[in-house]
Amino acid sequence: MTIQYPSEEQIRASVREICRQAPLTERPTILSFLRDMSRNLGLRQIFSGTWDVIVICCTLFAVVGVVGAVELRTTVDPRQKASVFLFAFSPVFLFLLFSLSVWKEAEGPVWPIKMTCRYTVRHLMAFRVFCITCLSFAAVGFYTLVLSCVLRLRGLPLLCVSLSSLFLYSLIQIQAALSVRSNWAACGLLALWVFGNCAAALLWPRFYWELLQAVPTLAWVVVDALLAFLFCNRYGIYVRRACYAESM
Amino acid sequence: MSIDKEASLIKRIQRQGDRRAAEALISAHYRETYAFVYRQTGDLETAMDLTQEVFLAVLQSIHRYDPKQAGFRTWLYRIAAHKLADLFRSPEYRFRQKTVPLEELTLLGDGSPEEQWMEADQLRQLQLRITELPDEIQSILRLRFYGEKSFREIAEILSLPEGTVKTRYYAAIRTLRKEADEA
Numbered sequence: 028m029t030i031q032y033p034s035e036e037q038i039r040a041s042v043r044e045i046c047r048q049a050p051l052t053e054r055p056t057i058l059s060f061l062r063d064m065s066r067n068l069g070l071r072q073i074f075s076g077t078w079d080v081i082v083i084c085c086t087l088f089a090v091v092g093v094v095g096a097v098e099l100r101t102t103v104d105p106r107q108k109a110s111v112f113l114f115a116f117s118p119v120f121l122f123l124l125f126s127l128s129v130w131k132e133a134e135g136p137v138w139p140i141k142m143t144c145r146y147t148v149r150h151l152m153a154f155r156v157f158c159i160t161c162l163s164f165a166a167v168g169f170y171t172l173v174l175s176c177v178l179r180l181r182g183l184p185l186l187c188v189s190l191s192s193l194f195l196y197s198l199i200q201i202q203a204a205l206s207v208r209s210n211w212a213a214c215g216l217l218a219l220w221v222f223g224n225c226a227a228a229l230l231w232p233r234f235y236w237e238l239l240q241a242v243p244t245l246a247w248v249v250v251d252a253l254l255a256f257l258f259c260n261r262y263g264i265y266v267r268r269a270c271y272a273e274s275m
Numbered sequence: 276m277s278i279d280k281e282a283s284l285i286k287r288i289q290r291q292g293d294r295r296a297a298e299a300l301i302s303a304h305y306r307e308t309y310a311f312v313y314r315q316t317g318d319l320e321t322a323m324d325l326t327q328e329v330f331l332a333v334l335q336s337i338h339r340y341d342p343k344q345a346g347f348r349t350w351l352y353r354i355a356a357h358k359l360a361d362l363f364r365s366p367e368y369r370f371r372q373k374t375v376p377l378e379e380l381t382l383l384g385d386g387s388p389e390e391q392w393m394e395a396d397q398l399r400q401l402q403l404r405i406t407e408l409p410d411e412i413q414s415i416l417r418l419r420f421y422g423e424k425s426f427r428e429i430a431e432i433l434s435l436p437e438g439t440v441k442t443r444y445y446a447a448i449r450t451l452r453k454e455a456d457e458a
Binding site for chain 2: 030031032033037038039041042043044045046048049050051052053054267
């Protein structure tokens with residue numbers, strides 16, 4: 028079969044037209060994505076329909092936090108117990124926020140509304156993961172500092188332990204979101220980590236304490252920095268996937 | 276174009292949305308993609324339009340292209356095969372194929388007008404029969420007939436085992452032969 032090729036001029040014109048029509052844009056960085064989303068959506072829209080979830084989680088966090096603090100004040104060795112408690116308890120707030128948001132998302136009639144918006148559900152989910160993580164870090168950081176004041180313990184080691192636990196959890200959460208397609212499967216995986224961690228802290232507190240004590244504060248700072256870097260790296264991949272998943 | 280040059284162009288498009296890199300990449304693959312499309316449509320304008328659509332889809336989703344998963348040509352053929360399947364499935368195309376006036380028939384070969392018309396008619400008949408087959412089998416046949424790809428390349432493009440491609444190809448050939456004999 029003889030192929031009737033277009034002329035060189037026609038090919039050049041066609042190539043120019045393709046490049047004119049194609050959405051050739053720079054790949055967004057995490058920062059540009061977050062800036063764009065926060066400017067255009069704001070906190071009210073991003074948490075639209077999930078305020079009840081946030082109130083429930085904050086209340087639960089406050090109740091468990093106060094009970095934990097009261098218990099720790101009466102204990103013989105508050106430093107030991109506080110570290111174990113913070114390591115196990117820190118990711119619970121983030122886990123609850125994430126899993127209840129996923130549940131609310133699946134139950135609520137927000138899908139058709141979101142489909143008419145400029146951003147897709149994936150964009151919203153990616154930004155929400157970041158906001159929820161920030162919220163958790165703020166809540167856990169604040170609680171740790173309050174606890175260290177109440178128990179008259181040094182704040183930095185406790186803060187490092189709780190942040191490491193939270194970073195570790197966030198990293199697992201992002202990795203689960205990247206590797207497991209279903210949100211429910213990701214929630215199940217995270218539930219295993221959180222409840223396994225809490226159960227181990229309750230059953231073998233001494234082992235946990237020895238493990239946490241073995242790491243000096245400086246090493247905790249390094250671990251935190253490393254985990255933060257890994258989290259940002261994985262989150263960048265997650266954002267890119269969220270942004271371009273629908274374009275094909 | 277060397278693989279390194281191609282990879283560098285793709286990176287520039289992905290990172291900076293570089294228009295010149297996009298033009299260079301498309302220009303390098305334009306004729307091959309056009310030929311693949313033309314062999315199936317047999318019409319210059321349709322082939323040019325579809326080639327344009329293929330490259331637009333490529334640029335739209337290039338941020339998601341991962342060279343570790345497939346070579347660029349493989350990925351390009353995959354998109355082209357999907358676009359062709361969409362075209363042949365469209366009611367407008369099917370209607371046009373069944374009702375094309377004699378004067379609009381494009382002469383494809385080198386022989387006498389009668390021979391060329393017969394060739395064009397046979398091509399159209401074959402196209403129509405292929406269109407009736409499931410999408411995946413259509414893609415296998417098109418890549419084999421018009422893309423002149425080996426079974427291994429087709430397996431790579433369609434992400435299927437080579438054995439499956441062979442089995443489906445020969446089964447489809449048997450079906451087409453049987454239908455042609457009955458006609």
